[in-house]
Amino acid sequence: MTSFPRPAEGTWTEHYPDLGTGPVSFEDSISPRFYELERDAIFRQTWLSVGRVDDLPRNGAWFTKDIVAARTSVLVTRDMDGAVHAFHNVCRHRGNKLVWSSKPTQEACGVARQFACKYHGWRYGLDGGCVYVHQEEEFFGIDKSELGLVPVHCEVWAGFIFVNLAETPRQSLREYLGPMVGALEEYPFDAMTERYTFRAENNSNWKVFIDAFQEYYHVPPLHTQQLGPSYRNPEATFEAAHYQLDGPHRVVSTSGSHKHLFPEEHLYPTEALLRSGNMGPWEAPTIDRALAGVNPGGVKRWGIDNFQIFPNFELLIYERNWYLTYRFWPTSYNTHVFEADLWFTPATTARERLAREYAAITVKEYALQDAGTLDGTQLGLESRACASFPLNDQEILVRHFHKTVADYVAAYESAGTSR
Ligand code: FES
Ligand SMILES: [Fe+2]
Structure with missing residues (x-):
């Protein structure tokens, strides 16, 4: 894999000349027309992460995922042979x-052998095949074998289930993920099965919230209380250690704050008591497998990688051997659903369980701090008082994300496939 060291000269941004360094318009985050284009150009074209194999814990398990931006609901099943399928839930x-x-407007999950339609009772198997038509003889020459659920392209990578709503995806999932994200394939995600989940309905464009996780420039002013003592000052400076782009995907790595190394007087009493905090439980579980693909920049005191898998999936991997996923699902040009899941190795003692609970609460706290700016940013952008905004070198991923979105939309429009 090509490595992308910090440039000896110049800046991260100048290392990728296509990005430019000029001010950026966020019209893409406030335009209803642009959102309509994104729905087809992005959400019906790219691979979307809809869950994990853990969401299908046994044969016969299923879940639904409503992808409003793509105007559909997807039914994901594990059949009695263990194969994973996805269908339009129609x-x-x-x-x-x-x-x-x-x-009908809510997602669901369960275990079944068949699915019966609540309207006239037609039934379908876990493989999507139509197995029963009520009063079949009254129809005119129908063939059940041609009336199975409409399949959706579905692939599993490293235990993550992805779907693609294009008729023919341009690339396989592995090709789409590319070398930087693909290098995580052997990371021991499957050892981390203890899960904590949050969901929120936010009043902003989906990209506005993604932007909040693409840089650490905002950390000292916004998350003052969650940093080490030297940073508990809004004027402190904080810089991430590594940025890397690969196709439509991005990563930012940071050294983070290693609170487990701090003297006790610099900690909150709850942190010291529960031996946990914003970097997760201090006692990292031993994992006797290689931590494949992490810390691509070779950061010395590595703390977190935030891999941003285009368009709406983030995978944050922590040095303390746990990880976090974020998904951002647009529901209109200025609303979205945010899903966060924390994944740990199973706790073996009550102390470990409490440390994980405390990490989960801490994540919720800082995500709320980030979410607290959303309405204000969306309102400010929608005022159209400013036509463009300056981005600094630490905001390179914001710049890349919006350019990638624009490129997808432009390619879609120029292909003349716009509806
Ligand atoms: S719509 Fe499903 S059985 Fe009629
Ligand atoms: Fe933040």
Whole structure:
């Protein structure tokens, strides 16, 4: 894999001349028309991470994922042979949403052998095949074998389930992920099965929240209380250690704050008591497998990698042997659903369990601090008071993300496939 060391001269941004260094417009985050283009150009073209194999814990398990931006709901199943499938969650009879539990507008999960449509009772197997048509003889020459659920391209990589709603995806998932993200394939994600989940409905464009996780420039002013003592000053400076781009994907690595190394008087009493904090539980579990693909920049006191897998999936891997996923699902040009999941090796003692709970609460706290700026940023952008905004070198990933989005939309428009 090509390495991307910090440039000896110049800046991170100048290392990627295509990005330019000029001010950036965020019209892409406030334009209803642009959002309509993104729906087709991005959410119906790229590989989207919809879950993990852990969401299908046994044969017959299923879950639904509503992808509003792509105008569909997807049903993901594990059949009785263990194979993972994805389908449009739409009944072939008259288009009813096939699988839902309490409300058709909510996602659901469960275990089943078959799915029965709530409208007229047609039934489908875990492999999508239509197995029962109520009063079949009253139809006119239908063939059940041609009335299976409409499949969606689905591939599993490192235990993450991805779907692609294009008729023919331009690349396989592995090609799409490229060498930088692909290098994580053997990372021991499967050893980390203890999960903590958060979900929020936010009032901003999906990209505005993603931008909050692409740089650490905002850390001293916004997250003052979660840093080490030397940073508990809004005027402190903080810089991430490594930035890297690979195709549409990005990573930022940081040394983070190694609180487990701090003297006790610099810690909150809860941190000292629970031996945990914003970098996770201090006692990192031993994992006797290589931590493949992490710290691509060879950062000396590495703390976190934040891999940003285009378009809306983030994988944050911590030096303390746990990881975090974020997914950002647009629901309109200025609203989105945010999903966060923390993954740890299973706790073996009550102390370990408490340390994980404390890490989960800390993540929620700083995500709330980040989310707290969203309405304000969206309102400010929508005022259109400013036509463009200056970005500094630490905001290289913001610059790259918006350029990538623009490139996808431009390619889609020039292909003349716009609806
Ligand atoms: S719409 Fe599903 S059985 Fe009629
Ligand atoms: Fe933040």
